[in-house]
Amino acid sequence: MNNKRYAYYSGCSLESTAKEYNDSLKEIFKVLGVEIEEPDDWSCCGSTPAHTVDPLLACALGARNLSLIEKMGLETVIAPCPSCFAVLKRAHLKMKKDPEMRERINELIDEPYNLRVSPKSALQILYEDIPPEKISEMAVYEIPELKVVPYYGCIVTRPKEVAEFDDPENPISMDRILESAGITVLDFPFKTECCGAAFGVVKRDVVNKLSSKVLSMAKEVGANCVAVCCPLCQQNLDLRQDQINSLMKTDFKIPVLYFSQLLGLVFGISPDKLGINKLVVSAQWIVDSLKKAEKRGKKIKEEPEAEEEQ
Amino acid sequence: MPTNVINITKSADSSFIGQVAKESGQNPYLCYQCGNCTAGCPFTEFFDYPVSKIMRLLQAGQKETILRSRAIWLCATCETCTTRCPCQIDVAQIMDTLRVIARRENYVSEKEIKLFFDTFLDSMKKHGRVFELGVLLKYNLRSGKLFTDADLGPKVLSRGKIHLFPTNIKGREKVEKIFREFERKPRNEQ
Numbered sequence: 065m066n067n068k069r070y071a072y073y074s075g076c077s078l079e080s081t082a083k084e085y086n087d088s089l090k091e092i093f094k095v096l097g098v099e100i101e102e103p104d105d106w107s108c109c110g111s112t113p114a115h116t117v118d119p120l121l122a123c124a125l126g127a128r129n130l131s132l133i134e135k136m137g138l139e140t141v142i143a144p145c146p147s148c149f150a151v152l153k154r155a156h157l158k159m160k161k162d163p164e165m166r167e168r169i170n171e172l173i174d175e176p177y178n179l180r181v182s183p184k185s186a187l188q189i190l191y192e193d194i195p196p197e198k199i200s201e202m203a204v205y206e207i208p209e210l211k212v213v214p215y216y217g218c219i220v221t222r223p224k225e226v227a228e229f230d231d232p233e234n235p236i237s238m239d240r241i242l243e244s245a246g247i248t249v250l251d252f253p254f255k256t257e258c259c260g261a262a263f264g265v266v267k268r269d270v271v272n273k274l275s276s277k278v279l280s281m282a283k284e285v286g287a288n289c290v291a292v293c294c295p296l297c298q299q300n301l302d303l304r305q306d307q308i309n310s311l312m313k314t315d316f317k318i319p320v321l322y323f324s325q326l327l328g329l330v331f332g333i334s335p336d337k338l339g340i341n342k343l344v345v346s347a348q349w350i351v352d353s354l355k356k357a358e359k360r361g362k363k364i365k366e367e368p369e370a371e372e373e374q
Numbered sequence: 375m376p377t378n379v380i381n382i383t384k385s386a387d388s389s390f391i392g393q394v395a396k397e398s399g400q401n402p403y404l405c406y407q408c409g410n411c412t413a414g415c416p417f418t419e420f421f422d423y424p425v426s427k428i429m430r431l432l433q434a435g436q437k438e439t440i441l442r443s444r445a446i447w448l449c450a451t452c453e454t455c456t457t458r459c460p461c462q463i464d465v466a467q468i469m470d471t472l473r474v475i476a477r478r479e480n481y482v483s484e485k486e487i488k489l490f491f492d493t494f495l496d497s498m499k500k501h502g503r504v505f506e507l508g509v510l511l512k513y514n515l516r517s518g519k520l521f522t523d524a525d526l527g528p529k530v531l532s533r534g535k536i537h538l539f540p541t542n543i544k545g546r547e548k549v550e551k552i553f554r555e556f557e558r559k560p561r562n563e564q
Contacts, residue, residue, distance in 0.1 A: 076504040108498045113491035218452035232457045258416040261450035266490045342533045
């Protein structure tokens with residue numbers, strides 16, 4: 065099978081506070097044969113602040129990046145941060161639906177965008193383009209003690225007309241990806257409850273309170289780890305976990321890992337390369353519990369041969 | 375006797391309903407007040423008016439009350455209301471449009487939220503990308519709340535999770551140009 069090549073728009077968060085998301089995604093992409101290329105001189109997507117000023121501004125900031133990506137000649141761009149993804153996808157859809165809008169936006173940016181790029185989240189690529197057998201095959205380690213709840217956050221699957229992926233109320237893509245890698249995933253009623261989003265700095269108490277609900281539910285269903293796919297969710301649950309504990313008089317100590325870090329660990333990639341040491345709530349016990357998954361590895365290795373015989 | 379009775383006939387601005395409908399691309403009249411949006415809204419306990427009430431106020435043309443509300447600024451665009459509306463109204467889009475209009479017409483009930491967003495966009499305009507540390511420090515300075523999130527400083531610095539200096543992209547003038555061009559366009563033509 066030929067490797068597929070994608071454009072990759074990391075976005076501002078993945079260059080700083082979510083560096084471990086960036087590093088771990090790149091590591092697992094190498095293992096899974098996902099080739100990526102980054103657009104030169106990309107700019108910030110504008111995120112939440114831009115659309116609160118004007119939808120036209122938000123669209124233009126997204127479109128500048130889409131036009132850069134379009135020139136690379138690749139049909140799909142992976143935007144791992146749900147906020148970047150939403151901006152790029154909304155800009156694409158708006159310009160596609162409304163030719164007048166397209167003209168106005170193209171006037172605002174230097175080089176026109178001609179609708180030839182399809183923005184997707186990292187979750188969507190792993191779920192739709194990588195066969196689950198491939199993920200299983202690469203998972204040579206297991207973590208028997210690990211019980212994960214998959215936390216998707218608000219916008220990676222919503223609104224459904226924009227995301228065009230998975231289910232807006234009960235998404236399952238991250239569940240299936242982690243399960244394919246032999247990780248135990250628990251049912252989680254708060255998969256899409258809001259963590260408080262972008263108000264962390266300004267309304268810290270509101271965000272801490274909302275995030276605490278997510279962590280409480282994780283604890284209640286018996287999880288010892290939360291898996292996320294959004295830099296803001298990760299920040300609110302991990303970096304702010306001490307704030308939550310002091311505000312809510314709780315004693316949470318739940319590691320919050322990007323789903324790509326968990327995959328990387330069972331793929332046998334070194335924890336340093338996956339940025340495990342960048343997490344605020346330590347995930348060392350997860351690293352220490354890694355065991356060679358001999359049986360599964362063997363069973364899966366036999367499968368490709370069987371296929372060839374057919 | 376309730377003290378905050380609104381005389382809706384006196385305060386109704388019927389043109390406002392049309393303006394919001396046009397800018398948001400949504401039809402506010404479709405709402406029949408089932409309350410599903412409010413039931414699912416994670417921020418409702420922090421809102422002055424629950425989102426279903428905002429929808430009702432909108433149908434009654436209560437421009438002043440809506441634009442002065444804190445709710446439209448506290449909405450995080452989590453899309454729960456939009457996902458669950460039985461009439462397929464994009465409620466989160468309406469909330470966003472109301473916030474855009476409030477900003478344009480200088481009704482800002484949550485000044486710090488606006489200040490944070492402005493500081494973020496200023497950073498982006500200047501560097502082409504957002505410089506997180508710069509945004510936080512500048513926000514703290516401008517808001518006068520100097521120690522906001524100071525407890526997080528050692529956590530991010532010791533893990534090398536934040537840059538100490540901004541990244542300036544080559545095309546930052548092009549990003550600045552988008553902001554400038556945009557500011558020049560007449561706003562009411564949308």
